[in-house]
Amino acid sequence: MNFNYYLPVNxxxxxxxxxxxxxxxxxxxxxALIVTGKSSAKKSGLYDKVKDSxxxxxxxxxxxxxxxxxxxxxxxxxxAEFAKEQGCDTVVAIGGGSIMDCAKAIAFxxxxxxxxxxxxxxxxxxxxxxxxxxxxxxxxxxxEGNGFAVLTNPENGDKKSLRCNAIxxxxxxVDPECMMTMPKKVLASVGFDALCHSMEAYTSKISxxxxxxxxxYAMELIADSLVDLYNGSTEVEKWEKITIASTIGGMVINQxxxxxxxxxxxxxxxxxxIVHGQGLAAxxxxxxxxxxxxxxxxxGKISKILGGESAADCAEQVxxxxxxxDLTVTLSELGLSEADIPWMAENCMKxxxxxxxxxxxxxxQEEIAEIYRKAM
Amino acid sequence: MNFNYYLPVNxxxxxxxxxxxxxxxxxxxxxALIVTGKSSAKKSGLYDKVKDSxxxxxxxxxxxxxxxxxxxxxxxxxxAEFAKEQGCDTVVAIGGGSIMDCAKAIAFxxxxxxxxxxxxxxxxxxxxxxxxxxxxxxxxxxxEGNGFAVLTNPENGDKKSLRCNAIxxxxxxVDPECMMTMPKKVLASVGFDALCHSMEAYTSKISxxxxxxxxxYAMELIADSLVDLYNGSTEVEKWEKITIASTIGGMVINQxxxxxxxxxxxxxxxxxxIVHGQGLAAxxxxxxxxxxxxxxxxxGKISKILGGESAADCAEQVxxxxxxxDLTVTLSELGLSEADIPWMAENCMKxxxxxxxxxxxxxxQEEIAEIYRKAM
Numbered sequence: 039m040n041f042n043y044y045l046p047v048n049x050x051x052x053x054x055x056x057x058x059x060x061x062x063x064x065x066x067x068x069x070a071l072i073v074t075g076k077s078s079a080k081k082s083g084l085y086d087k088v089k090d091s092x093x094x095x096x097x098x099x100x101x102x103x104x105x106x107x108x109x110x111x112x113x114x115x116x117x118a119e120f121a122k123e124q125g126c127d128t129v130v131a132i133g134g135g136s137i138m139d140c141a142k143a144i145a146f147x148x149x150x151x152x153x154x155x156x157x158x159x160x161x162x163x164x165x166x167x168x169x170x171x172x173x174x175x176x177x178x179x180x181x182e183g184n185g186f187a188v189l190t191n192p193e194n195g196d197k198k199s200l201r202c203n204a205i206x207x208x209x210x211x212v213d214p215e216c217m218m219t220m221p222k223k224v225l226a227s228v229g230f231d232a233l234c235h236s237m238e239a240y241t242s243k244i245s246x247x248x249x250x251x252x253x254x255y256a257m258e259l260i261a262d263s264l265v266d267l268y269n270g271s272t273e274v275e276k277w278e279k280i281t282i283a284s285t286i287g288g289m290v291i292n293q294x295x296x297x298x299x300x301x302x303x304x305x306x307x308x309x310x311x312i313v314h315g316q317g318l319a320a321x322x323x324x325x326x327x328x329x330x331x332x333x334x335x336x337x338g339k340i341s342k343i344l345g346g347e348s349a350a351d352c353a354e355q356v357x358x359x360x361x362x363x364d365l366t367v368t369l370s371e372l373g374l375s376e377a378d379i380p381w382m383a384e385n386c387m388k389x390x391x392x393x394x395x396x397x398x399x400x401x402x403q404e405e406i407a408e409i410y411r412k413a414m
Numbered sequence: 415m416n417f418n419y420y421l422p423v424n425x426x427x428x429x430x431x432x433x434x435x436x437x438x439x440x441x442x443x444x445x446a447l448i449v450t451g452k453s454s455a456k457k458s459g460l461y462d463k464v465k466d467s468x469x470x471x472x473x474x475x476x477x478x479x480x481x482x483x484x485x486x487x488x489x490x491x492x493x494a495e496f497a498k499e500q501g502c503d504t505v506v507a508i509g510g511g512s513i514m515d516c517a518k519a520i521a522f523x524x525x526x527x528x529x530x531x532x533x534x535x536x537x538x539x540x541x542x543x544x545x546x547x548x549x550x551x552x553x554x555x556x557x558e559g560n561g562f563a564v565l566t567n568p569e570n571g572d573k574k575s576l577r578c579n580a581i582x583x584x585x586x587x588v589d590p591e592c593m594m595t596m597p598k599k600v601l602a603s604v605g606f607d608a609l610c611h612s613m614e615a616y617t618s619k620i621s622x623x624x625x626x627x628x629x630x631y632a633m634e635l636i637a638d639s640l641v642d643l644y645n646g647s648t649e650v651e652k653w654e655k656i657t658i659a660s661t662i663g664g665m666v667i668n669q670x671x672x673x674x675x676x677x678x679x680x681x682x683x684x685x686x687x688i689v690h691g692q693g694l695a696a697x698x699x700x701x702x703x704x705x706x707x708x709x710x711x712x713x714g715k716i717s718k719i720l721g722g723e724s725a726a727d728c729a730e731q732v733x734x735x736x737x738x739x740d741l742t743v744t745l746s747e748l749g750l751s752e753a754d755i756p757w758m759a760e761n762c763m764k765x766x767x768x769x770x771x772x773x774x775x776x777x778x779q780e781e782i783a784e785i786y787r788k789a790m
Contacts, residue, residue: 251630
């Protein structure tokens with residue numbers, strides 16, 4: 039066995055921790071670009087809280103609030119231009135995965151010239167970026183725990199991640215209170231994304247002891263919290279569990295990668311702008327069914343954590359969980375059709391080559407097309 | 415729940431990985447101080463292997479081979495003087511915990527002036543040190559996974575650790591092949607130390623989800639390998655398990671600290687230069703017996719991993735394990751006597767205040783004296 043483990047993530051965890059953003063940020067810069075989505079951080083009052091905390095510690099700030107779901111490479115370029123114009127020396131993100139990922143790309147592009155697609159497809163490399171402070175407001179993406187930024191190229195629909203250590207946050211302020219205002223539907227979708235991160239990292243061909251230990255623990259935390267929270271539990275301990283599990287999910291995929299569910303979801307949401315967690319929900323059971331024989335020991339462990347007995351019923355356990363959080367869905371219901379399959383299968387082999395290779399069973403393009411078909 | 419998690423450790427793991435030391439070191443420096451013990455790295459051929467690999471990559475080196483068991487603050491100062499004289503810009507350590515810890519202190523003192531005891535007792539702070547490359551040759555201390563360096567002050571017997579992020583290795587080359595030449599007696603003692611790190615971090619009052627996940631996993635790896643290896647197993651997979659578990663043990667104590675067994679062992683070995691793992695073996699069962707009611711859930715988990723049923727039989731399980739690796743020992747057999755108890759109990763409250771406070775049950779100086787007495 040050979041592996042490398044290096045993940046200099048700095049997690050500051052706890053209810054109410056977001057009020058420390060000013061004192062944390064001032065050690066990295068004097069003028070922050072605050073990156074948010076179009077409205078929710080303003081509506082929830084979180085934007086004001088962050089702005090005030092920065093101001094109190096003498097850190098100036100300007101706002102970039104143009105990021106949408108499935109963020110575009112072009113939005114990141116626009117944000118970086120704005121950061122440069124304004125002389126920002128640090129980036130603070132408030133939001134879910136889309137916003138954190140776009141903020142990472144903005145921090146990167148603010149100090150690196152050229153086309154971002156060259157960096158995404160590893161034709162160029164750089165290990166510098168503006169210092170990043172991330173404040174997740176959804177417990178799913180885990181972007182606060184890794185050096186990935188998933189972006190979509192609007193010219194060709196390619197959805198693929200920029201990956202480098204420079205975009206690992208200098209500090210991730212993980213505050214369970216920031217999650218508590220999420221609509222139920224969002225919780226279901228991001229919570230399932232978090233579960234997928236740990237399931238995929240755990241079963242990945244490049245998994246390793248450090249990621250296995252953390253992924254197993256995170257799956258237990260989710261099994262013990264997601265359905266209860268979806269059903270309206272307000273227990274702080276349950277919110278802490280799902281929140282930590284989400285950050286761990288981000289950390290483990292940094293080392294062990296994702297496998298086929300994420301690999302096949304990216305072409306789908308790159309094409310139709312569907313909600314990531316819903317795309318995963320449509321694909322995951324079918325993929326587990328096709329893959330579990332590649333690692334019966336590990337799929338058996340997952341199944342047991344979810345209440346099942348063995349690898350053979352792992353897909354059923356996942357389906358049951360999806361049923362409990364009203365996330366049972368097909369690709370057709372998400373707006374995809376048979377006609378999209380050839381493009382998706384081909385694009386999957388291109389943008390998700392690593393994820394295809396990490397899957398416990400490695401499928402051909404034809405087999406992947408067949409899995410898309412079954413998930414319709 | 416509130417916690418911070420930041421551990422920028424860079425683990426390069428695998429059989430034969432030590433041959434990459436040259437290419438790894440050259441990214442940090444041009445002239446390395448190689449730190450070893452008096453003879454074993456030379457005898458085993460590992461010193462030559464490291465020297466040659468550095469040379470091949472154009473990294474000069476000089477040797478400092480004066481480190482003994484329970485390294486002294488004065489030896490670290492001597493090493494730092496030598497590193498400065500020789501113009502070294504990086505430190506490479508080959509050895510067990512004593513050697514890695516001394517190398518960390520040398521790297522620190524090479525760029526920080528003043529008395530090291532001021533840094534150890536937190537009267538002064540610094541976040542700089544020469545870049546460190548660590549090559550562990552025993553699987554116990556876990557020093558390659560953290561920012562601690564335990565040193566003994568020969569003037570007053572104080573054994574306490576220097577702790578800062580600057581002495582976290584830039585790269586830890588963890589090569590199970592480097593462990594395979596350890597004498598059986600050393601394996602027993604360092605393997606038990608590794609187990610103690612995970613048991614203590616797991617039950618520590620400042621444990622957190624990240625350390626819990628890793629500590630549980632590491633205890634399982636040790637339960638599944640230590641006795642077999644002690645009995646002569648040559649299975650590479652078993653060596654990989656104990657080696658990873660040791661590094662994890664070092665990582666988890668970086669965040670969650672140690673508790674009373676380490677806290678009480680330091681005064682004992684500070685006073686009599688006893689083998690650390692033997693000191694732990696003499697103290698741990700008595701301490702668990704006195705502490706398990708402070709966290710029955712967690713001691714129950716440990717007990718189950720070791721083959722037991724509940725917290726109440728955890729101490730018995732540890733005793734049984736110690737019996738299997740011929741490490742059953744008392745403090746009297748290690749050369750300590752009743753007359754030493756008052757000094758040890760008092761010194762424990764001074765040098766191990768944090769470890770005393772982290773224990774699931776917090777004892778007074780009188781109660782600690784009583785535990786020493788029971789372990790005689």
